[in-house]
Amino acid sequence: VTYKGWSVSKQSSNKVAAAELALWFSSENVQKEFAVETYTMPTHVALESDEEIIEDPVLSGFFEQTKVGTPAPTTRAMSLVYDPLSTAFEQAYSEIASTEEALSGANQQLKEQIATLARAEPYPLADGYRTITIEFETNNSYSFDVYVDGDLHTEIRMQEGSNGSVLGYDSCTDGTNELLQIGQIRMVQASTRVVECELTGMVPDKEHLIEVYSEQELVYSTRAQTTVEDERPKAGDTSPVLFALGAIVLSLIALLSFAKWNDTKLGRTKSKLAHFYVAPALLALAILTFYPVLYGFWLAFTDANQTQLGDQSFIGFDNFWEVFSSNGFLRVALFTLVWTVVNVSAHIGIGLFLANLLHRSKINGKVAYRTLLLLPWAVPSYISVLVWRGMFQPDGFVNDLLGTNIDFLSDPxxxxxxxxLVNIWLGVPFMMMSISGALQSLPSDMYEAAEVDGVSGWRAFRYLTLPNLRSALIPLSLLGFIWTFNMFNVIYLMTDGGPNLYFGEPGQTDILITYVYDVAFREGAYGVAAAWSVIIFLMLFAFSWRYMKQTNATEAVG
Structure with missing residues (x-):
């Protein structure tokens, strides 16, 4: 069963229009069209008796499930259920746990997540905004229906006992205590003499006709309106961001002014506008690159999350300790290393082989072959990855070719x-073309002289080609390592990090960058995600520095 919910931002200046749009989306005709075309749960109660809906086994089955189901609350805690539930499904499907064990683990994980969930203070509602209060006597009647402008708004029924619960939204009391609800019906005790209801959904400055019927007899009627103005929360304080951006701009202006004065004094340049020309590029680089990076470093030392972003506090190295002590850190770091080394090795090795083959061999149609080999890189990667994903589905091309029904992506x-393999397929063309360009620059007379001395084939490749390609292969491999280490889209689109077999841990195909995405945008832990990002940066910085020192990369380029 799927559910749909509508919410209106507290910051909205058009709440009435937004509510009317939500009501239109939830109307009988729209919901029926949406349900029939998309096979999703129709949310309008009148469709339960619609003949077309009843005749459809899927849609009528949805309605049967709602009779024994509990409406899902549209809260942050509700959105947390999907991650542990997905892991429970994977565990049961992979048979590493029984259904009972998997669901028990999911329930425990969800409780732990909810316990640590940060909650913002509720914004105080404007008393009387979009509400009208009515009060009427029961006169020992058993049922009451409240209509607003001819539409049923609230149902109240007489009941002995204390069954039901308080679900919120509308408020109806017996003068002292909130009336309990069973479903959408308010329950009132036989001893109650007066019912007071605060009816919501009223349009400000519009007169509403409110009528209360008891067993089809009008017992209360009034015309009323609310004139209470909407109170919107103040927007977040952006002055620190504006101050930082202003400081960057002023610093660059001062730096460029000093550089211009110094260069003119030393006679380094005669151009009056040279520094002016480079200013836009430097400004864009500082604002779009350096400032976000520095801000990310700052977030790593705070408790920033989706509830407290902008109101975070400094907590020192707590986030880094959480990263290093988290379950699965070593596993995801190890797979990231394997993923990177295997991919880069294959990219360089296969790319070098193909480039050398097309450069040295005397086959016809080299341009056509290069064009064909370039296609995987020319096609947008997200399209290629989605095609590969479809091919490996149980009903995909690979299973059709093999005559099997294997779910390849469910096995870790x-x-x-x-x-x-998919990332190797995507990355080889770029390396091949880059190395091809380097091969074109090698002098042919060097190979001719080597042939005269009896050096050809493998020996020529080993002692002539490889040493002369060093200046190209070293920076290419370094860039390839950094790109592959941070390759997000292939993992995300192919498996989304799954299969997820362990609660609260990275998926089996997660690499560091994809797991950071989960931490930031699914768990909402921006501070912890920033700490992960800082660690990734330090890993790549340390590797790059060591690699350049070890290989003398800068000297090779020079």
Whole structure:
């Protein structure tokens, strides 16, 4: 069963229009059209008796489920259910746990997540905004229906006992206590003499006709309106961001002014506008690159999350301790290393082989072959990855070719091998073309002289081609390592990090960058995600520095 909910931002200046749009989306005709075309749960109660809906086994089945189901609350805690539930499904499907064990683990994980969930203070509502209060006597009647402008608004029924619960939204009391609800019906005790209801959904400055019927007899009628103005929360304080951006701009102006004065004094340039020309590029680089990076470093030392972003507090190295002590850190770091080394090695090795083959061989149609080999890189990667994902589905091309029905992506090892193979397929063309360009620059007379001395084939490749390609291969491999280490889209689109077999841990195909995405945008822990990002940056910085020192990369380029 799927559910749909509508919410209106507290910041909205058009709440009435937004509510009317939500009501239109929830109307009988729109919901029926949406349900029939998309096979999703129709949310309008009148459709329960619609003949077309009843005759459809899927849609009528949805309605049967609602009779025994509990409406899902549209809260942050509700959105947390999907991650542990998905892991429970994977565990049961992979048979590493029984259904009962998997669901028990999911329930425990959800409780732990809810317990640590940060909650913002509720914004105080404007008393009387979009509400009208009515009060009427029961006169020992058993049922009451409240109509607003001819539409049923609230149902109240007489009942002995204390069954039901308080669900919120409308408020109806017996003068002292809130009336309990069973479903959408308010329950009132036989001893109650007066019912007071605060009716919501009223349009400000519009007169509403409110009528209360008891067993089809009018017992209360009034015309009323609310004139209470909407109170919108103040927007977040952006002055620190504006101050930082202003400081960056002023610093660059001062720096460029000093550089211009110094260069003119030393006679380094005669151009009056040279520094002016480079200013836009430097400004864009500072605002779009350096400032976000520095801000990310700052967030790593705070408790920033989706509830407290903009109101975070400094907590020192707590986020880093949480990263290093988290379950699965070593596993995801190890797979990231395997993923990167295997991919870069394959990109360089296969790319070098193909480039050398097309450069040295005397086959016809080299341009056509290069064009064909370039296609995987020319096609947008997200399209290629989605095609590969479809091919490896149980009903995909690979299973049709093999005559099997294997879910390749549900097996941890199989999924890891597949995402690596797909990324190799995507990355080889770029390396091949880059190395081809380097091969074109090698002098042909060097090989001619080597042939005269009896050096050809493998020996020529080993002692002539490889040493002369060093200046190209070293920076290419370094860039390839950094790109692949942070390759997000292949993992995200192919497996979304899954299969997820362990609660609260990275998926089996998650690499560091994809897990950071989960931490930031699914768990909402921006501070922890920033700490992960800082660690990734330090890993790449340390590797790059060591790699350049070890290989003398800068000297090779020079």
């Amino acid at each position: 090892t199989g999924a890891q091998i597949i995402v690596i």
